[in-house]
Each structure stands twice: as C-alpha cells, then as structure tokens.
Amino acid sequence: MENYKIPDNLAVSEEGFLFLPATGESFTLNEIGKIVIGLLKNGSSIEEIIERLTEEFDVDEHTAEKDVNDFLTQLKNFRLVEEI
Amino acid sequence: MKVAVTGLNNVDSPGPGVPVIRGIKDSERFSGKIVGLIYDALEPGAFMPDVADSSYLIPYPSGGLDPFFERLAYINSIEKIDVIIPTLDAELYAFTKLSPKLAEIGIKTFLPSAEQITIRGKDKLFSFCEENGITAPKNILASSIHELYAMPSELKFPVAIKGIFYDAYIANNFEEAAAYFGKISSKWGLPIIVQEFVRGEEYNVVALGDGTGNTTGAVAMKKLYITDKGKGWAGVTIDEPQLIDISKKIIEKLEWKGGAEFEFIKDGNTGKFYLLEINPRFPAWVYLAVGAGQNLPYAALQLALGEEVENFENYEIGKIFIRYSWDLITDIKKFEEITVKGVVVNE
Structure with a gap:
C-alpha cells in the first residue's frame, strides 16, 4: 500500500481548517478527516491509520480501508497529500 | 506635504485611489494632506471621512491635454501639490506626457514612460513575453475576418477573442469567433486579439518598480470572491515564489517605473x-499589500520624492481582504460644493 505525507507548506489548524499558501485554497475537515490528517502529519502509514480507525470507531477493516482510500483520492485531487 | 490622488471612484468596479490614500496615511512617516482629483461629482472617496482632505473635479484628459493641464495648474495654485499619483488606466498617458510640465510647476510624479505603457498593451504583450522568455498565451492580431480565418494551426479552439482595450469572449469555432469579432470590433475597434485559451485559476501580483529594473516590493494574491463583473471582492495573500519571480523579471526587463498589477493564469x-495582462498602475486591492506588510503606495510616494527606499523582501501569507459597500450619509451642501464650485472640503 502506498504511503502519503502532508506537504510541508500546508497549514492545518486544530479545528480542521486547511490552507494551501501556494494557491490560496482552503478546506474544512470533518472529525474523521481531522484524525486522518493528524495521523498523516505525524508520519503514520495508511495501515496504521486504518488500524486506528477500526480501534476507535465501530467500523470493520474493509469499510475503513475503502473510506480512507476514498478520502485519500480527494486529498490527492486537491494536492493536499504527497506520495512517499 | 500635499499628495494628489485620482481614482476615488470607490464603486462596484472600484478605482485604486482610496486604498492608495489609505496606504499613504497609514505610514507613520507621512504628515500632510491629501487632495482628491475626481472626474465625477459623486466619486465616493471625495466624501469619505479620513480619505481626502479636499477634492477637486477635473476634466477628462480625452477632452484635450491643455484644459486638463490648466485645471491641474489652477488646483496647484491653491493647494501647492508636491506629488500626483494617478491610478487609472485611461489617464496614464496624459499624466506621463504632462509630467515634464507638471515638474515645472513643482509637481512630482513617478510613472512608467509612454513606451513602457505601450509595450504592456494587449497587442504588444505577447511579443514582449516571447522575446524575454515569459510564458504567455499565444496570440495573433486580426484586423479583418480573413485574418481571423487564416489563424495559424497552433491556435486551437476554444480561443479567447479580445478587444484591444476591453471585452473578451470564448469562441469554440470559427462561426462564434467571427460573431465575437464583429461584436467587439464595432465597439472597440481593430485589431482584435485572438488568444490561446488557458483553462485554470487566476492569480494576481501587485508590485512597484523603481525605474532601474529593481522591484521595490511585490505581493501575490488569489481572489476568493469574484463579482459578476469579474472584480475580486475578497482575496488572500499567497506564497507562490514563481509568481513573484516572473513579476520581478518583467519589472527588470521593462525597467518598470511605478505601480503595476500582473495577472496570471495557472494552467490546470x-x-x-x-x-x-500587465496593468500599468496599482490595482484596487493594493491595500492588501499594505496589510500584509508592504506599504507599496507609501513607497511609491517616497520614490516620487526622490527618497531612497529599501526593498520589501517578505510579506505575511494568509492575509485576507474583504471588500464591502457602505452607504455614506452626507448633506446636499457637500454635493452643491462639488457641483457648483468644483471642490469639496472634508473637515
């Protein structure tokens, strides 16, 4: 599974507000989005993120993996993550 | 110190006069008065508190340079103006042409030359960019429908059909292009610019060149809210070094003197x-640069006065401007002053 990191220039607030200083675009995250971005920021792998979500929420691994991948696709489209 | 500023038309498509004045007045080093020069009796900046101390009606320069200069000389005989900062496209040639005469009566300016203004014109800009390695949409000038139909194959539909001064439409085929050609040429004359259409997001830079090729300051912005007239009524400062580098290169190549706005599109x-585009004056959003740490209007005043100005190296990223409209209540007396006497004084 590919892994991702948050670009160095992406500003992420504790409230889940993302600001891309290079383009002026901004985004808001929901609670789960905040957790995923927070984990990516701390260098967690995708496997670790899925594991954490299944531990913390009432969700099976397959669903969590699908949701995380959907979310990552969105993040990639907006250039909010970089492949490592 | 008295500084005269034009473009107090703070309306739906606002002139840059009010933000230029705000910048100058924000500087702790500025002590003096502001004289507003207005083309219309109802330019809001003339009535707004803490903007112009007094404002004078002036004729349009298109009515002749002599009466235009005479009016400025008359205003100067009362106000003793040190510097004039024009902020509108349509008057720039006139002020540039008149700058030696204005200097004779003690008024300094800091403006691009007539040649510099010409090079940045829509019809000349592409050649300038090609010669200097600056990426710009390909374009051709068409003075007839035949020239439009003979457009080179590297220009592919859709294309932008633009007037020499104003107006732009996107054409998807020759039929549409010919229709827009007729529409624009009847209004704005020839030639028509046929330009490669680049799909993407728009970005803007406000900058100040000191006339030697050096950039005194430059701030990049992304519009966050665009009105139906295409005007940005909210925007945020951004960190995109490429935009600043390209802007500095243009200023260097043109040895640009004065304020400017560079409009870019980022290919999606x-x-x-x-x-x-290059607009040969500060944009109406120049106060965002002041708020982000680069008081470019005041720096322009200093350059006009012949003072040495240190370059601005940085600005704050993530500063936002949000423009708003506001109903100002004043007395009919004020309107009478400006319409009858041609001058209105703000106590």
Missing part, C-alpha cells in the same frame, strides 16, 4: 503560469 493541467 501543467501547473504553468501564463502572464495574461
């Missing part, structure tokens, strides 16, 4: 920046 597919 390649991420490349294309220079769309």
